Amino acid sequence: MKKTMFAVALAATTALAMPALAQDKFSGGQVKIGILNDQSGPYADYGGKSSVEAAKIAIEEFGGKVAGKPIVLVDADHQNKPDVASNIARQWYDADGVDMIAELTTSSVALAVQSLSKEKNKIDMVVGAATSALTNDACTATGFHWAFDTYSLARGTGGALVKAGGNSWFFLTADYAFGHQLEKDTSNFVTEAGGKVLGAVRHPLNTADFSSFLLQAQASKAQVVGLANAGTDTTNAVKQAADFGIVKGGQKLAGLLFTLSEVHALGLEKAQGLVLTEAYYWDRDDKSREFAKKFMERTKRAPNMIQAGTYSAVRSYLKAVEAAGTDATDAVAAKLRELPVDDAFSKGKVAADGSFVHDMYLFEVKKPSESKAPWDYYKLLQTIPAAESFTPAAKSTCPLVKKS
Missing domain, CATH: 3.40.50.2300 (Response regulator)
Structure with a gap:
């Protein structure tokens, strides 16, 4: 009798724990992405709010959900100041549940946020910054450089x-x-x-x-x-x-x-x-033109490689989350390195140093x-x-x- 009661209690406890365990695979029960870039300074046209729109297109192509979890997008202007960017990123990581930060125009900003992301064990996907230091001396296991670099x-x-x-x-x-x-x-x-x-x-x-x-x-x-x-x-x-x-x-x-x-x-x-x-031209092929059409309908301008690259980075991140079945950093980072990329921006693969290698x-x-x-x-x-x-x-x- 005692064994039977214990087995029933154990089964009930296990049943109650199962939803919690499933929930634990996704922090906060959602996937949260941040676009952090210059939205008011010299690089506002270069990336800016148009990069945010590009990220929204990638999210909408997933139907707003990945692995059954809602995708949330936040954005902010870092004003090309590493200290401002680091403070925003820290707030996003520590208090707001952001899983990944992308775009990061301005190399000094990107280097600062990549260092913080390493400390917090979070993923950053640099698109708008160029310095090749990001995938050389400053490379990290959770840092990715997506569109181009100085090399x-x-x-x-x-x-x-x-x-x-x-x-x-x-x-x-x-x-x-x-x-x-x-x-x-x-x-x-x-x-x-x-x-x-x-x-x-x-x-x-x-x-x-x-x-x-x-x-x-x-x-x-x-x-x-x-x-x-x-x-x-x-x-x-x-x-x-x-x-x-x-x-x-x-x-x-x-x-x-x-x-x-x-x-x-x-x-x-x-x-x-x-x-x-x-790295990209809107009139290159059918895929690039298809994305450009969606982008132009929203922004009234053609996308450049930073905006198309932001779309690709967010899309690739979501594919990695879907494949991993979790937004846990290490699992998603492993999938980003494993999965090939073939989208409107480009076609290629991620190298050991975190570079997305493409034509x-x-x-x-x-x-x-x-x-x-x-x-x-x-x-x-x-x-x-x-x-x-x-x-x-x-x-x-x-x-x-x-x-x-």
Whole structure:
């Protein structure tokens, strides 16, 4: 009798515990994603609220649920300040139940949040920041770099222009982690190809007046002026370079991080002929056009690689959660590394260092006479294979990468 009563009690206890155990697979009974980026500063068009819309498209494609659990999206403006970003991320992780943070425009912000994510054992998926340090010395088991990095940008634009005869370079560099790394990575490709770096000048983030910097570039007599900056810094530099007659004087401008958003802001008249590297173009194929149609209906603009990359990162995260059957960090991170990616943004796989490895594309901005429709801005010069686009294992300084 005692054994029977004990068995009944045990069965009842087990039955009561089962829903709780199932609930434990998902923190708070939901999957919560945060988009943290610049929504009011120099990178607001580059990613901004449009990246939030891209994330919403990915969530809607899942029907708003994953593994039967509701998906919740929050977003915030980090103002390009690492301390502001870290405070928001800490609040999200500690109090608000956020499982993953994505986008993270601005390299100093991305490095700070990736470090905090490691401390809290949470996943971060960097899209809008470029520094290759994220998957080298600063790599983590829970950190992922999704769309591009300074290595892939330098390999594309820098390598191509040296081959085309641009043997001497001078850099206008944004004075923070991203600019420094982009200048360094591009300089390496230039010198390896037999070119020379004649000098560089660094400018503060969100610079309005580039005159003194452009005069130094002009005086250098370098064949190529490399713009190691992004967002409105790049568009301002290009506009003012035209005022100084830099291109008319025989020097070539290289936008080392230049996207469709910046081309649109400049207009084809001023942007024509610029060579740039992107991971995505809306008119590449049927998948890219399908996503772009959804995006344009919401934003009235075509997506660039940061916005399409945010869509891909969120979609891939949700697929990993679905495959893992939980939002537990270690299980989801393992699935992100295991599952192949094939979506509107790109096709590829995640490497040991956390990089999403995929093809990159070298484009030239069309002349106004070549553009046949709104947002018809690019002609493809070269597809750079995935194997050549990102830091090879032999050159990696990420502790997670095993050297052969």
